[in-house]
Amino acid sequence: xxxxxxxxxxxxxxxxxxxxxxxxxxxxxxxxxxxxxxxxxxxxxxxxxxxxxxxxxxxxxxxxxxxxxxxxxxxxxxxxxxxxxxxxxxxxxxxxxxxxxxxxxxxxxxxxxxxxxxxxxxxxxxxxxxxxxxxxxxxxxxxxxxxxxxxxxxxxxxxxxxxxxxxxxxxxxxxxxxxxxxxxxxxxxxxxxxxxxxxxxxxxxxxxxxxxxxxxxxxxxxxxxxxxxxxxxxxxxxxxxxxxxxxxxxxxxxxxxxxxxxxxxxxxxxxxxxxxxxxxxxxxxxxxxxxxxxxxxxxxxxxxxxxxxxxxxxxxxxxxxxxxxxxxxxxxxxxxxxxxxxxxxxxxxxxxxxxxxxxxxxxxxxxxxxxxxxxxxxxxxxxxxxxxxxxxxxxxxxxxxxxxxxxxxxxxxxxxxxxxxxx
Numbered sequence: 001x002x003x004x005x006x007x008x009x010x011x012x013x014x015x016x017x018x019x020x021x022x023x024x025x026x027x028x029x030x031x032x033x034x035x036x037x038x039x040x041x042x043x044x045x046x047x048x049x050x051x052x053x054x055x056x057x058x059x060x061x062x063x064x065x066x067x068x069x070x071x072x073x074x075x076x077x078x079x080x081x082x083x084x085x086x087x088x089x090x091x092x093x094x095x096x097x098x099x100x101x102x103x104x105x106x107x108x109x110x111x112x113x114x115x116x117x118x119x120x121x122x123x124x125x126x127x128x129x130x131x132x133x134x135x136x137x138x139x140x141x142x143x144x145x146x147x148x149x150x151x152x153x154x155x156x157x158x159x160x161x162x163x164x165x166x167x168x169x170x171x172x173x174x175x176x177x178x179x180x181x182x183x184x185x186x187x188x189x190x191x192x193x194x195x196x197x198x199x200x201x202x203x204x205x206x207x208x209x210x211x212x213x214x215x216x217x218x219x220x221x222x223x224x225x226x227x228x229x230x231x232x233x234x235x236x237x238x239x240x241x242x243x244x245x246x247x248x249x250x251x252x253x254x255x256x257x258x259x260x261x262x263x264x265x266x267x268x269x270x271x272x273x274x275x276x277x278x279x280x281x282x283x284x285x286x287x288x289x290x291x292x293x294x295x296x297x298x299x300x301x302x303x304x305x306x307x308x309x310x311x312x313x314x315x316x317x318x319x320x321x322x323x324x325x326x327x328x329x330x331x332x333x334x335x336x337x338x339x340x341x342x343x344x345x346x347x348x349x350x351x352x353x354x355x356x357x358x359x360x361x362x363x364x365x366x367x368x369x370x371x372x373x374x375x376x377x378x379x380x381x382x383x384x385x386x387x388x389x390x391x392x393x394x395x396x397x398x399x400x401x402x403x404x405x406x407x408x409x410x411x412x413x414x415x416x417x418x419x420x421x422x423x
Contacts, residue, residue: 007143148287150277155291169236176223185225192220232264300323313325313326
């Protein structure tokens with residue numbers, strides 16, 4: 001059974017208007033977007049939802065056959081009152097110390113080699129209760145990244161007061177007591193603070209006399225229960241709850257049903273102390289950046305419809321050299337959340353397509369996290385003055401990526417129209 005850490009967020013009730021939980025799921029799908037693998041399929045080009053494309057590309061790259069019986073979801077699952085989705089992100093794990101040292105000495109020709117770890121988060125959002133639970137691996141090293149994802153989800157559904165539940169001893173003890181009271185769960189392990197294992201029969205026999213007090217005093221190291229979907233394990237030292245979920249329950253496919261997992265976790269975890277989200281300001285995993293880009297695309301689609309009266313189609317994940325197709329118009333979108341530096345970058349492919357394609361346009365979206373972002377339209381960008389540059393690609397092998405940049409003072413002079421999109 002795969003083992004997952006559990007993180008819980010509360011006060012996540014949406015304040016946007018939506019007709020059904022399915023509408024909310026579609027909004028999450030649109031604004032989180034699919035995960036896209038990098039060229040090596042070792043890490044990600046962009047974080048996002050698990051979908052058919054990333055599964056097929058990763059399997060093809062690594063020579064793995066994908067079981068034809070497993071259905072890959074096109075959008076988040078609806079499981080009772082829960083919206084369930086799988087989210088992938090990557091972050092740099094470490095730099096090769098040998099290359100780093102040789103570079104410092106001036107004898108290494110090529111910068112540094114970095115490795116990336118990719119993490120899976122399976123999220124359950126209950127909009128009615130305002131509860132969101134993450135099942136994940138990676139421990140404390142990715143807590144800020146989880147908060148970044150929670151922050152993005154809260155912004156999508158306009159839940160402005162979301163908080164993370166602090167897993168202290170009081171919360172763990174109360175959760176264990178709840179499981180002990182349930183006929184659906186049974187004790188399978190108690191490890192004392194000194195590392196001694198106590199048989200579950202003894203714990204059950206003496207529970208009313210002394211063991212509840214032992215729990216509250218923290219006189220234990222690990223507790224474990226077994227139930228219908230797997231096991232729940234408590235750790236006093238790590239202040240953590242872990243869920244061991246049966247493969248048949250967790251994996252993708254027609255048999256997947258995580259509703260009992262999220263229902264039970266939300267039932268036993270009683271929030272005592274909450275903390276504000278401390279998301280990663282550096283955005284090492286690119287979660288905030290990916291969301292900024294998605295909002296830019298959505299605002300641009302709206303603007304195309306309003307400005308030109310034609311339908312827009314998102315092709316941003318097909319690497320055609322532009323992001324939106326609308327009739328004979330091909331539109332590259334550059335989005336900014338805010339900030340002072342609004343230099344735009346074009347990849348080699350985007351730069352080439354800009355000169356090859358008639359009707360190529362650039363939309364530069366400002367304040368993309370606003371409800372109505374500003375969309376700057378450059379009808380013919382071929383007159384832009386761009387400078388060439390290159391940077392290291394954080395792949396397993398050393399390589400560089402060329403791109404072109406245009407400073408803000410230059411592209412602003414080429415803006416033909418300013419409109420406001422809608423997200």
